[in-house]
Amino acid sequence: MDFAFFLIQLLNGLQYGLLLFLVASGLTLIFGIMGIINLAHGSFYMLGAYLAWSLASLTGSLAAAIALGIPLTVLFGMALEWLLVRRLYDRDHLFQVLLTYGLILVFEEIRSILWGDDMHGVPVPALLNASIPLTDNLSYPVYRLFISGVCLLLAYGLYLLIKKTRLGMMIRAGASNRDMVQSLGINIKFIYTLVFAVGVALAGFAGMINAPLSSVFPNMGGHVLIICFVVVVIGGIGSVKGAMAASLMIGLADTFGQVLVPEMAGMIVYLLMAVVLIWRPAGLFGRA
Amino acid sequence: MTASRRSLALFLVASLLLALFPGVGGTFYVQLLTNVMILAIFAMSLDLLIGYTGLVSFGHAAYFGLAGYVLALLGPQYEAASLWWSLPAAMGVCALFALLTGLLVLRTKGIFFIMVTLAFAQMLFFVFHDTKLGGGSDGIYIYNKPTLLIGDFALANLDNIAHFYYLVLLLMLCVYLLLRRILGSTFGRALVGIKVNEHRMQALGFPVFRYKLASYVLAGALGGLAGYLAAVQFGFVNPEILSWHKSGQVIVMVILGGMGTLYGPVLGAFAFVLLQEAFSNQAWIGEWAKHWQLGMGVFIVLVAMYLPQGLAGLLQRFGRKAEAKEEREEQP
Amino acid sequence: MSAPILRTQELTKRFSGLVAVSKVSLELHVGEVHAIIGPNGAGKSTLTNLLSGDLPPTSGVVQFEGRDIAGFKSDRISRLGVGRSYQKTNIFLPFTVFENCRLAAQSRTPHAWRVWSGAGRFGDINRLAEEAMEAAGLAHRRDRVAATLSHGEQRQLEIAMCLATQPRLLLLDEPLAGMGPHESLRMVELIKTLSAQHAIMLIEHDMDAVFAVAHRLTVMVNGEVIESGTPEAVRGSPVVQLAYLGGGDNLHV
Numbered sequence: 112m113d114f115a116f117f118l119i120q121l122l123n124g125l126q127y128g129l130l131l132f133l134v135a136s137g138l139t140l141i142f143g144i145m146g147i148i149n150l151a152h153g154s155f156y157m158l159g160a161y162l163a164w165s166l167a168s169l170t171g172s173l174a175a176a177i178a179l180g181i182p183l184t185v186l187f188g189m190a191l192e193w194l195l196v197r198r199l200y201d202r203d204h205l206f207q208v209l210l211t212y213g214l215i216l217v218f219e220e221i222r223s224i225l226w227g228d229d230m231h232g233v234p235v236p237a238l239l240n241a242s243i244p245l246t247d248n249l250s251y252p253v254y255r256l257f258i259s260g261v262c263l264l265l266a267y268g269l270y271l272l273i274k275k276t277r278l279g280m281m282i283r284a285g286a287s288n289r290d291m292v293q294s295l296g297i298n299i300k301f302i303y304t305l306v307f308a309v310g311v312a313l314a315g316f317a318g319m320i321n322a323p324l325s326s327v328f329p330n331m332g333g334h335v336l337i338i339c340f341v342v343v344v345i346g347g348i349g350s351v352k353g354a355m356a357a358s359l360m361i362g363l364a365d366t367f368g369q370v371l372v373p374e375m376a377g378m379i380v381y382l383l384m385a386v387v388l389i390w391r392p393a394g395l396f397g398r399a
Numbered sequence: 400m401t402a403s404r405r406s407l408a409l410f411l412v413a414s415l416l417l418a419l420f421p422g423v424g425g426t427f428y429v430q431l432l433t434n435v436m437i438l439a440i441f442a443m444s445l446d447l448l449i450g451y452t453g454l455v456s457f458g459h460a461a462y463f464g465l466a467g468y469v470l471a472l473l474g475p476q477y478e479a480a481s482l483w484w485s486l487p488a489a490m491g492v493c494a495l496f497a498l499l500t501g502l503l504v505l506r507t508k509g510i511f512f513i514m515v516t517l518a519f520a521q522m523l524f525f526v527f528h529d530t531k532l533g534g535g536s537d538g539i540y541i542y543n544k545p546t547l548l549i550g551d552f553a554l555a556n557l558d559n560i561a562h563f564y565y566l567v568l569l570l571m572l573c574v575y576l577l578l579r580r581i582l583g584s585t586f587g588r589a590l591v592g593i594k595v596n597e598h599r600m601q602a603l604g605f606p607v608f609r610y611k612l613a614s615y616v617l618a619g620a621l622g623g624l625a626g627y628l629a630a631v632q633f634g635f636v637n638p639e640i641l642s643w644h645k646s647g648q649v650i651v652m653v654i655l656g657g658m659g660t661l662y663g664p665v666l667g668a669f670a671f672v673l674l675q676e677a678f679s680n681q682a683w684i685g686e687w688a689k690h691w692q693l694g695m696g697v698f699i700v701l702v703a704m705y706l707p708q709g710l711a712g713l714l715q716r717f718g719r720k721a722e723a724k725e726e727r728e729e730q731p
Numbered sequence: 732m733s734a735p736i737l738r739t740q741e742l743t744k745r746f747s748g749l750v751a752v753s754k755v756s757l758e759l760h761v762g763e764v765h766a767i768i769g770p771n772g773a774g775k776s777t778l779t780n781l782l783s784g785d786l787p788p789t790s791g792v793v794q795f796e797g798r799d800i801a802g803f804k805s806d807r808i809s810r811l812g813v814g815r816s817y818q819k820t821n822i823f824l825p826f827t828v829f830e831n832c833r834l835a836a837q838s839r840t841p842h843a844w845r846v847w848s849g850a851g852r853f854g855d856i857n858r859l860a861e862e863a864m865e866a867a868g869l870a871h872r873r874d875r876v877a878a879t880l881s882h883g884e885q886r887q888l889e890i891a892m893c894l895a896t897q898p899r900l901l902l903l904d905e906p907l908a909g910m911g912p913h914e915s916l917r918m919v920e921l922i923k924t925l926s927a928q929h930a931i932m933l934i935e936h937d938m939d940a941v942f943a944v945a946h947r948l949t950v951m952v953n954g955e956v957i958e959s960g961t962p963e964a965v966r967g968s969p970v971v972q973l974a975y976l977g978g979g980d981n982l983h984v
Binding site: 142146148150195198199202203204205206207208209210212213214215216217218219220221223224333337340341343344348373374375376377378381382384385388389392393394 | 449455457503506507509510511513514515517518519521522524525526528529530531643647650651654658689690692693695696697698699700702703704707
Binding site: 589 | 817
């Protein structure tokens, strides 16, 4: 493996990891703060991708599609929390698994009814449709770098939101002590709705921005969901920092695994998880 | 009639009806019911974990699939394997897998446990999906059904649909009675104690981890029994039989039927498969049959929200009403 | 005096910087009620958790019947003969009183791993459970579901479950918490009776009860033992007076 090839794989691994972070951070926040195990999280990724495809076909621009798509996913998330998820806060995780498993089926069929069962490509925006030459026959697409950059910006924004703002403070307090926050007169219901909606929007956005690379196809959320579970387990439930570290680990392990040991590639991330759990049963940044 | 008499009577009537069914049902329905009973064994094995030990495993399909692959891989390719060794081998491999993974996953709790069991099942999925070990994503055919011989005498011919039906029925009843017996024992009571209050059980002196491990291994072996039978019935295995959708479906069966009761998961398996048949029946719902998952999904959501005790909970409610009525009549 | 059944030396527990229990050395004897008193946050419950194995100590020695048990898991310590009750009632709410006690008794017997014979069939387990209910004054509630008991009765059940495990040492963490005066009296009588054949460590805020039953008192403040001795000696101790007067605490010694 020469250096240029290595560099490409490294960049791919980081880009994949950063994208996973967008989906997994929402998942871990919803787990950590609301105590909800959400299997339907992968469906939001899929719905985001299909939204991007259909809106981009309508408007002719992926940017416009994303600009329209984000408010739609936020509203969708709020409605879902308000209608269904809210009723499961005090219930056993088992019922959360059940409800969100049912939702996967529902979303998958809604997708089938609205958009059909075909695979579709989404064109890379013209402005970003270029490659940076690395050697005579190897080059790196600008759009991938663009995705990595956007993900990093969002991650930094999330960090600021949680560390510096009043909302973030409430979120952190809510994660550790629900009663305390409530007794301070903070509207925890609204915070929960907001957190859920942000999580949905992050997953949806990841689906939209990645659509030109991944294409859109049925059941595309399933694989992302399971990988993001692994990310959350490795990082430690509720830890956004852990989600970032684990996402990058998984992104790199998966990318290099496919190049170096293609037969083992699917298993590698799970082996990684097993090793981490033997070492730290609550994940890298988890509170035991 | 006392409650225990009533349940004994129900058990006998249900067994009798199932035993008589091949005489009246067509081939399609006999096969469908065989499939349902296999899933009932699968659901009962998971209920041992969810309903009786308080372990919400989201990776139970691993055992279902693993046992099938053991049969497909260990059996000779062009001859029939004997059930006498292939079934214990399949269940034994499942028990071993449960023991090894159990040592790890049982150190975690709650959401972690759910996700870690899922991840281990996924790991197995990719072992069979990505490597040539089990024919990759295409899977393997099992050309010959296992034999069930004593000397040269065939106890049953598993190619015969009715014979196989009765074998599955017999095994389902055995699993039911076995689990009933175990759950009524001191060991079983300790499991339920762990489900209710694990911390207190430990403080009372129970080696909780070992109890959970024993339950986990038993559930894995019985899940393997179901998987073995399914592989025999369909004649092939592919990675889909250990996918997380399969694990999700069996959780639905357990809760739909009513966790923490043994007949609940059996009812759940029946209801699940029959509903699936109904939602995908073109003659009944026409065009929409294509989107049968929509109906299933909405139904599952409704069960999660409004029927936490499942069908068994409904039955018990009727049972209590009937008892109350009898008491009123006895005391004029 | 006979050898202590339990002895600690310099027992210490730190939670990331905070020292909850600091170098506590004490002895518990059969036939003696040893009360640990002190303000909230003094480390009394943490001390109990260290002795019962619910928490591992950071450093120090715990010896039970001459055997080092520091760091043992709670189930192992329980099987050695240490029973504990919890400050916050910790029982099997959906089970009957009898089943709660039966389960506790079951942990002691070699039948516990039998998977085949019905659980109700073991006479020795059932007898232990019945005796424990009798001793704790709950025999008349035998078939009631634990969740439907009054608060005081749930506390009694907590003790009954402890007794069903046949401990030689009882660690009682605020057994009177939330009890009415009548129930309290009964519990005090029960502790007195039990003290004849058991070693008892009692954590309690009700000072009337403490002085009614305790043979020995240890006073803890901020994780440290500031005084230990007979009730009379502790009552008159200037250190204790100072600590409480200075701390402005509500303890009326």
